[in-house]
Amino acid sequence: MPKVTSADGTTIAYEVSGAGSPVILVGGALNVAASTRPLAQALEHRYTVVSYDRRGRGASTDTSPYDVAREVDDIAALLTALGGQAAVFGFSSGAALVVEAAAAGLPITKVVLQEPPYAQDDAEPNEGGPAVLRFLADGRHREAVETFLTMAGMPADAAVDLAAQPGMADLAPTLAHDFAVMGNATPGGTVPYDLIAKVTQPTLVIYGSASPPFMIDAARSIANALSDGQQVELQGHQHVVPPEVLGPVVEAFLA
Structure with missing residues (x-):
């Protein structure tokens, strides 16, 4: 796997396939590059697609102490390797990380968020x-x-x-990273409207009609709060969507 070096010296391993405008795929909790490979294969006929091992996973290294900003730096390093800018797709907690990256002003052309699992403000604490x-x-x-x-x-x-x-x-151990990403902006992992307000790129929010209600509510809230947001509900689908269904939706938006 090719590798890039993040700002703090962490080595980030990635896979690249296809040809065309670049797209980075950011996995969720317990995901590695192979987890997003099926979606990459659904997009690679039209795009240069990068799937990567987030820090502390697979062939990537890690540097302590963990900080969400360091994971944003990892995406920045991948963007540099791809020529300076790219569209970015995030799944689950990876979508929350993409929100952080877009809000930080990274040169992201378009954003796709698939079910960032934020809770609503009135949600009961989860033990x-x-x-x-x-x-x-x-x-x-x-x-x-x-x-x-x-x-x-x-x-x-x-x-x-x-x-x-x-x-x-x-x-x-990287579950602690994902908890930090989800709770970085507001206590309890609720929808970070302050960050959402800083995402100015065209953004698509995807959710399944059979997903947990809190994920559906969060997706709709995010889409409505974005300055340039769209939303797509995938009928009958849950949190994990087959690439043959997800791929065409992502491709159509990026096109």
């Missing part, structure tokens, strides 16, 4: 997050992944099976 952090502090990585997945709505048996897959426990 799953603190439990995940406690497991991480105790070095109980598999339990941290299981707890996170069940917190996200996955059935317990499926969460246990996925947490046991090779390499999954190695990604567990």
